[in-house]
Amino acid sequence: MNKYAAVSALSAVGLLGLAGCADPGAAAPAASSNSESKSTITYNTSPDQDRIRSTKDPKLADAVPEKIKKDGKLTVATTAGSVPLSFHATDEKTVIGTEVDLAQLVADKLGLELDLQITSWENWPLKTESGDFEAVFSNVGVNADRVKKFDFASYRAAYMGFEARAGSDISVKSADDISGKKIAVGSGTNQEKILLAWNKELEGKGKAPAELQYYSSEADTILALSSGRIDLNIAPYPSTVYRQNQRDDLKVVGKINAGWPNETLVAATTRAGNHLAEQITAALNETIEEGTYAKVLDRWSLSDEGLTKSETINASNYKGK
Known part of the structure; x- marks a missing residue:
């Protein structure tokens, strides 16, 4: 490092x-x-x-x-x-x-x-x-x-966090954990770059890539997550922790350095x-x-x-x- x-x-x-x-x-x-x-x-x-x-x-x-x-x-x-x-x-x-x-x-x-x-x-x-x-x-x-x-x-x-519905059994530690999942991500962000790299890794293994979803606002993203239209959201880690503390329906299920595979x-x-x-x-x-x-x-x-x-x-x- x-x-x-x-x-x-x-x-x-x-x-x-x-x-x-x-x-x-x-x-x-x-x-x-x-x-x-x-x-x-x-x-x-x-x-x-x-x-x-x-x-x-x-x-x-x-x-x-x-x-x-x-x-x-x-x-x-x-x-x-x-x-x-x-x-x-x-x-x-x-x-x-x-x-x-x-x-x-x-x-x-x-x-x-x-x-x-x-x-x-x-x-x-x-x-x-x-x-x-x-x-x-x-x-x-x-x-x-x-x-x-x-x-x-x-x-x-x-750091960035992955969040899911409170009852979800998803845990994200690597690319394998997002295979086939619907994930909200911001366009043009480091989050998107990482997920695109993970999808390439998954495809190289013959596994289904994640389906990336884009929303115009954080409010729309969280509504989609809480209603079950998507499986995961990746966002700044402080935001995911804030929502976990303030809501009963969401939880943090993983985190990753924003500079993956390096640190930043x-x-x-x-x-x-x-x-x-x-x-x-x-x-x-x-x-x-x-x-x-x-x-x-x-x-x-x-x-x-x-x-x-x-x-x-x-x-x-x-x-x-």
Whole structure:
């Protein structure tokens, strides 16, 4: 495992509660409609977040590229499609979640106002390359293709979860376990790339591939899963754990590193070569040291996916495949 995949804070907890690598869709429901919840955790899904804040570091603020800081804002894109990472609050307007909170901490450290922009998963790469978005905080995993066009500042572990109906006997550990199954997956995501690779493996063994299903929103996906129209959904692991905690009808039946067959991390994403990733990395490391980073993860019950250090990853130092 290379240094960019090292998640030292996770080994002692068996990699439980880890994050995914791609946003599966549009706006998501804040919780189950079930009258009885299995969770003892209280999530604040209201628009009144009272976010954990940090303070400006003058040296970091001065080091932000002039073109980026001249308007006094850090323009951050997120897709608002995955609870508890980035999703709409109960007013169905305000975007909240782990990604938003971490972006706020970084903006605070850099002395900039957080300018949050909602986009689709398909659009963030082009708009980041064009400069419309200065950074993306939306569960983006580092991989060999993305590192050619973007620079990264790591901030979370990157795992994906398989979820099924509560009464299902399915357990997913490898490609063999998805043979013949109907699985929901987001288009253009790492999840899709992995399932396509697994299907190729299955076909090579003479086994039936999984039937991939695509939905326009997470709400539609979960309805299809809970109603039995599909067997599995693969999504960011925090989202699957959240639903398992909040609903009686779904459960997590497996997880996989988002960089399979290698390992990867979730990272803030910036245009390659604009030197913003380095400042975001430094800002994240200061929030780790001061404890605000841990407080953000804890409020969303994602402490197990925390990193002990953020690193800048780009085409020159990327060690993955």
